[in-house]
Amino acid sequence: MSDDRSVILELRGVTKHFGGVRAVTDLDFDVYDHEVLGLIGPNGAGKSTAIDLISGFREPDSGVIKFDGEEIQGWRAHRVAARGLVRTFQTAREWARLTVMDNMLVAAPQEGRDKIWKSVFSRPSLRAAEERDRIRARDLLRRFDLYALRDEYAGNLSGGQKRLLEFARVAMLSPRMVLLDEPLAGVNPRLQVNILDAIKGLNDTGMAIILIEHNLPFIDSSCDRVVVMAEGTDIASGLMTDLRSSRAVIDAYLGEVATNV
Amino acid sequence: MIVNYLESLIILSAILSLLTMGLNVRWGWAGEFDLAYYAIVAFGAYFGGVLQLPHSQEPSGLGWILGLNLPFVVGLLGGAVIGGVTSLVVGAFALKSLRGDYLSIATVAFALVAWAFLSQLPGLFNGFNGVYGMQQPFADVFKNLDAQTYALILFAICVVILVIVYVFLEMMYKSPFGRTLRAIREDEFASAAFGRDVFRCKLKAYVIGGVVAGIGGVLFANYLGQWNPYTWAPIETFLLYGAIFIGGQGNSRGIIIGSVILLVLIPEVTRFMPQVPGKPDLFPALRSMVSAVLVILVLRYRPQGLLPEVHPRDAGDRAPAPTAQTAGSAANV
Amino acid sequence: MVHFIDTLLAAIGFGVVTSAVLALSTVAVGLQFSVTNIPNFAHGDIMTAGAYAAYATGLVVSNIAIQALAAIVAGGVIAYALNKGLLQPFKRAGARNIMLVIITLSFSLLLQNGILAIFGGSEVFYKLPISAPHHYGPFLFTNQALLIIVAAAVFLIGVRAVLKYTKFGKAQRAVSDNPELAQVRGINSNRIIDLTWLWAGAMAGFSGFVFAIQVGAFSPTLGFTFLFVVFSASVVGGIGHIYGAMLGALLIGCGMEVSAIWISGDFKQAVAFIALILTLLFRPSGLFPSRIRNVVEAI
Numbered sequence: 001m002s003d004d005r006s007v008i009l010e011l012r013g014v015t016k017h018f019g020g021v022r023a024v025t026d027l028d029f030d031v032y033d034h035e036v037l038g039l040i041g042p043n044g045a046g047k048s049t050a051i052d053l054i055s056g057f058r059e060p061d062s063g064v065i066k067f068d069g070e071e072i073q074g075w076r077a078h079r080v081a082a083r084g085l086v087r088t089f090q091t092a093r094e095w096a097r098l099t100v101m102d103n104m105l106v107a108a109p110q111e112g113r114d115k116i117w118k119s120v121f122s123r124p125s126l127r128a129a130e131e132r133d134r135i136r137a138r139d140l141l142r143r144f145d146l147y148a149l150r151d152e153y154a155g156n157l158s159g160g161q162k163r164l165l166e167f168a169r170v171a172m173l174s175p176r177m178v179l180l181d182e183p184l185a186g187v188n189p190r191l192q193v194n195i196l197d198a199i200k201g202l203n204d205t206g207m208a209i210i211l212i213e214h215n216l217p218f219i220d221s222s223c224d225r226v227v228v229m230a231e232g233t234d235i236a237s238g239l240m241t242d243l244r245s246s247r248a249v250i251d252a253y254l255g256e257v258a259t260n261v
Numbered sequence: 262m263i264v265n266y267l268e269s270l271i272i273l274s275a276i277l278s279l280l281t282m283g284l285n286v287r288w289g290w291a292g293e294f295d296l297a298y299y300a301i302v303a304f305g306a307y308f309g310g311v312l313q314l315p316h317s318q319e320p321s322g323l324g325w326i327l328g329l330n331l332p333f334v335v336g337l338l339g340g341a342v343i344g345g346v347t348s349l350v351v352g353a354f355a356l357k358s359l360r361g362d363y364l365s366i367a368t369v370a371f372a373l374v375a376w377a378f379l380s381q382l383p384g385l386f387n388g389f390n391g392v393y394g395m396q397q398p399f400a401d402v403f404k405n406l407d408a409q410t411y412a413l414i415l416f417a418i419c420v421v422i423l424v425i426v427y428v429f430l431e432m433m434y435k436s437p438f439g440r441t442l443r444a445i446r447e448d449e450f451a452s453a454a455f456g457r458d459v460f461r462c463k464l465k466a467y468v469i470g471g472v473v474a475g476i477g478g479v480l481f482a483n484y485l486g487q488w489n490p491y492t493w494a495p496i497e498t499f500l501l502y503g504a505i506f507i508g509g510q511g512n513s514r515g516i517i518i519g520s521v522i523l524l525v526l527i528p529e530v531t532r533f534m535p536q537v538p539g540k541p542d543l544f545p546a547l548r549s550m551v552s553a554v555l556v557i558l559v560l561r562y563r564p565q566g567l568l569p570e571v572h573p574r575d576a577g578d579r580a581p582a583p584t585a586q587t588a589g590s591a592a593n594v
Numbered sequence: 595m596v597h598f599i600d601t602l603l604a605a606i607g608f609g610v611v612t613s614a615v616l617a618l619s620t621v622a623v624g625l626q627f628s629v630t631n632i633p634n635f636a637h638g639d640i641m642t643a644g645a646y647a648a649y650a651t652g653l654v655v656s657n658i659a660i661q662a663l664a665a666i667v668a669g670g671v672i673a674y675a676l677n678k679g680l681l682q683p684f685k686r687a688g689a690r691n692i693m694l695v696i697i698t699l700s701f702s703l704l705l706q707n708g709i710l711a712i713f714g715g716s717e718v719f720y721k722l723p724i725s726a727p728h729h730y731g732p733f734l735f736t737n738q739a740l741l742i743i744v745a746a747a748v749f750l751i752g753v754r755a756v757l758k759y760t761k762f763g764k765a766q767r768a769v770s771d772n773p774e775l776a777q778v779r780g781i782n783s784n785r786i787i788d789l790t791w792l793w794a795g796a797m798a799g800f801s802g803f804v805f806a807i808q809v810g811a812f813s814p815t816l817g818f819t820f821l822f823v824v825f826s827a828s829v830v831g832g833i834g835h836i837y838g839a840m841l842g843a844l845l846i847g848c849g850m851e852v853s854a855i856w857i858s859g860d861f862k863q864a865v866a867f868i869a870l871i872l873t874l875l876f877r878p879s880g881l882f883p884s885r886i887r888n889v890v891e892a893i
Binding site: 055057076077078079081082086087088089093094095096097098099101102103105106107109110113114115116118119120123126130134135138150151169173 | 429432433435436437438439440441443444446447448450451452453454455456457458459465469511570572574575576577578
């Protein structure tokens with residue numbers, strides 16, 4: 001794999017300790033533009049904390065996080081998202097008492113439309129923009145097979161449908177990069193192929209993706225490269241096939257899912 | 262006689278509905294469990310009074326009466342401004358990254374401090390005596406009319422104000438701004454992950470609620486002719502919440518119905534019950550208990566309220582049916 | 595200058611008594627908050643119920659220990675009923691945390707008005723035989739005040755011992771840390787939560803009894819107005835930390851009494867609320883931060 005592709009996300013020396021707990025220590029890795037990177041490791045390795053740090057939900061104690069050429073460590077979550085780096089959560093967080101369609105409309109890039117005075121003035125331009133969003137939303141909902149549910153409260157959907165809605169919302173926002181935190185959690189295993197398609201679909205539109213998952217065959221089929229974390233830091237990175245025989249990786253997973261590696 | 266009574270009930274309903282609508286911007290739209298609301302109403306009321314009153318005749322020289330003697334409309338706007346500004350200050354501190362339940366504790370602390378200062382310091386707003394002597398809106402303009410007709414005019418004024426506020430709020434609710442607030446209400450983390458400045462939006466909702474509170478406060482004070490610490494207690498905010506829960510938090514018409522039921526009908530119906538000799542507090546206590554039980558029952562069995570939130574259905578477009586190539590069948594899940 | 599020191603010490607003396615009462619109540623609500631994650635807005639009224647239970651028992655039985663017991667039982671039963679009868683059903687129906695808080699506030703109104711309906715709104719008197727104040731060093735205490743301080747101290751030592759040394763105490767701390775993990779480790783989280791409500795309620799009832807002794811005369815609003823002073827002490831000290839609760843109570847209690855030297859007595863409580871606001875502004879997790887409960891959300 002040639003390494004003269006551009007890097008969209010860079011982590012250098014990122015560290016976060018909570019009281020006595022060393023959640024993430026000196027974390028270093030890169031994500032290339034347009035790639036799907038798997039982030040794996042045993043429980044407690046600090047993967048979710050790493051996602052929190054990158055996306056601005058927690059502030060690192062030290063280190064540099066560079067997204068698309070700009071340093072974003074210490075930025076608050078909404079600012080990071082507005083910059084083009086979006087994340088999902090371990091449980092699909094839909095806006096429960098909004099309809100599926102409203103979920104999509106909220107996810108769409110607002111381009112300043114959600115300011116207060118715009119709600120009272122400039123109504124015709126609001127209507128036109130909303131109509132454009134609706135058309136795009138319907139299209140995406142059809143692709144994720146949620147179109148028939150568009151007037152349902154999102155909270156009434158099944159776990160798998162909520163997860164697909166999450167992907168649809170991300171597609172609606174179409175950020176540069178998305179961090180997927182265990183998208184298979186709580187989802188019927190029969191839906192795995194749908195999730196895989198959804199991830200590939202997002203990647204095809206040019207999004208870079210970091211994917212955290214424990215299901216290693218799934219990682220194998222969805223990711224280009226993999227970074228392995230253990231005890232808060234990166235211990236290996238590269239192709240899945242290469243890592244299968246890596247001593248460090250096997251040690252880290254000892255007692256975990258070693259048979260799947 | 263009966264007509265007068267009914268008229269006063271309707272006017273009261275309009276004013277209380279207005280107050281509840283303002284609170285609903287904070288709770289129903291943005292999900293903020295704020296307990297300082299009635300204190301903001303009070304600030305608006307006091308300030309409106311100060312703006313409107315002429316110089317005091319009394320020799321004690323109540324310093325707070327600036328003798329501005331401004332017309333009602335100015336008082337109303339002044340109340341709106343003070344409501345907004347106070348809310349901005351309180352909200353800037355209370356909403357900044359405090360957890361939802363701590364917000365209620367912080368805001369109630371503010372309301373209690375405000376009540377203590379307003380009642381104890383005569384220098385501000387005349388302590389326990391409060392402001393009094395306000396005329397009812399435009400009473401001097403209409404002073405040649407008899408009481409009956411004036412009451413109708415007063416009712417019309419309240420309804421006009423209510424309608425104007427209602428229309429503005431509905432416009433905001435249905436706009437992208439309103440939708441963003443509701444998303445924040447449902448899940449703040451997801452909203453932040455999709456680029457929303459949660460603090461800023463919640464603060465805006467808080468201030469809008471405060472502006473309505475200020476307007477309602479001035480209207481209420483002018484209607485009553487006076488405003489003092491006995492007229493309001495911080496806990497009254499909770500009754501407004503009850504009206505929202507019962508009526509339906511996302512629905513402006515529901516708010517009005519809820520206000521009428523909890524804040525007007527129940528007190529009035531129980532007003533005529535016979536007093537038990539020796540136990541003057543019995544019926545007011547029972548009334549409050551009934552209100553509390555009603556709120557609990559509604560929250561348990563019909564949390565969306567009498568009139569649920571309205572969400573218009575999406576029109577859809579004429580598109581071909583999904584083909585077999587689409588991403589699996591979610592319907593099988 | 596000497597006169598001022600005298601006044602100051604006297605105020606601190608009063609403060610210690612207030613703090614003793616406050617500490618009992620603060621520890622109760624803090625313990626319950628840290629295990630259940632809900633600030634209980636009915637806590638003050640449970641105190642009131644305890645006070646009235648002691649008063650009502652006192653009309654029939656003159657043994658003060660039995661009156662205290664009545665307060666304890668009333669508090670425990672009411673708190674347990676609140677959890678079992680209201681909060682659990684709401685939780686099972688999927689209610690969010692803020693909704694549970696609202697339920698406790700509704701229950702507070704219900705309880706307060708229930709007491710009002712039964713006992714009426716006029717003040718009732720609850721007095722112990724009062725002796726003249728004696729000097730204890732620089733402080734001035736009546737026998738009553740001493741009784742309060744001693745009762746509070748004994749109680750708090752007892753609570754600390756239970757928390758630190760008994761199985762129940764350890765289970766409580768586990769649930770407080772992480773209810774799911776505790777469940778996995780074999781602790782019945784729900785049962786611990788039930789029992790926490792019971793004994794936090796019992797403590798609240800007892801603190802109501804002690805409060806009644808301190809004030810001598812009270813009405814149904816006794817606890818509700820005091821509740822926010824208790825919340826203040828809780829937040830200042832740090833939720834869920836027993837030493838924090840005690841320190842918070844000491845600071846707030848003495849702070850209130852000492853401030854009365856300079857400002858009118860009606861403002862006393864406002865001092866507590868201002869301390870609460872300042873704490874939330876500058877050090878939201880309190881003096882003894884508990885790493886379990888976030889006051890601040892990272893958005």
